[in-house]
Amino acid sequence: MLISLVSFIVVGLICGFIARAIFPGKQPMGLAATAVLGMAGSLVGGVVGSLLTGGLTGMSIHPAGWILSILGSWGCSGSSTGAAERVSAPRRRAACPGAG
Numbered sequence: 001m002l003i004s005l006v007s008f009i010v011v012g013l014i015c016g017f018i019a020r021a022i023f024p025g026k027q028p029m030g031l032a033a034t035a036v037l038g039m040a041g042s043l044v045g046g047v048v049g050s051l052l053t054g055g056l057t058g059m060s061i062h063p064a065g066w067i068l069s070i071l072g073s074w075g076c077s078g079s080s081t082g083a084a085e086r087v088s089a090p091r092r093r094a095a096c097p098g099a100g
Contacts, residue, residue, distance in 0.1 A: 011069065012038030019073035027077060041073025048072065 013031075016038025020027050029037070045068030 008039060008042070009035055012036070012040075012042055012073075014038065015041055015066070015069045015073045016077075018070050019077050022070075022074055023077045037076055038069070038073050040076045041071070042069040044072030044076060045069040046072075 013035040016034035016036075019037065019041060020029075020034060045065065049065060049068045
């Protein structure tokens with residue numbers, strides 16, 4: 001159980017690093033956020049893989065699983081970066097008529 005959890009974190013960290021390297025622009029996140037990004041991407045990639053194969057993937061390691069995990073992390077990185085930009089973007093003030 002503990003070995004599975006540690007390997008999930010390590011694989012998530014590797015996939016998160018690769019996804020951040022592929023994604024253009026700066027992603028202001030630390031090591032823990034990169035690991036969480038990779039783990040979320042691995043979950044997304046695993047769900048997509050099981051939907052495509054009918055759930056026959058099992059617990060073995062395949063190159064297709066790594067690719068789907070990296071693509072899932074890349075997609076999560078894009079959505080998290082876009083959400084962070086929307087939240088931190090300064091709001092523009094509407095010009096008041098007659099205030100000029």
